[in-house]
Amino acid sequence: LEMTEMCFSLQFVFNWVLEFPFQPSIHVSVRQRDDIDERVREISEREDEIDRERDEAAEFE
Numbered sequence: 145l146e147m148t149e150m151c152f153s154l155q156f157v158f159n160w161v162l163e164f165p166f167q168p169s170i171h172v173s174v175r176q177r178d179d180i181d182e183r184v185r186e187i188s189e190r191e192d193e194i195d196r197e198r199d200e201a202a203e204f205e
Contacts, residue, residue: 154194158187 154187154191
């Protein structure tokens with residue numbers, strides 16, 4: 145259950161981060177955009193880890 149909740153929150157953050165730079169009312173500085181890109185990368189890596197852990201857990205069941 146916790147794993148699922150974490151995935152949902154990650155997905156939420158991921159979607160928000162992806163939409164964020166395209167909000168016309170918000171002017172994102174280049175540095176902020178780099179920070180966002182970095183954050184997106186971290187989230188994708190974490191999601192990959194979670195997928196791997198889930199696959200490994202499934203093998204043990």
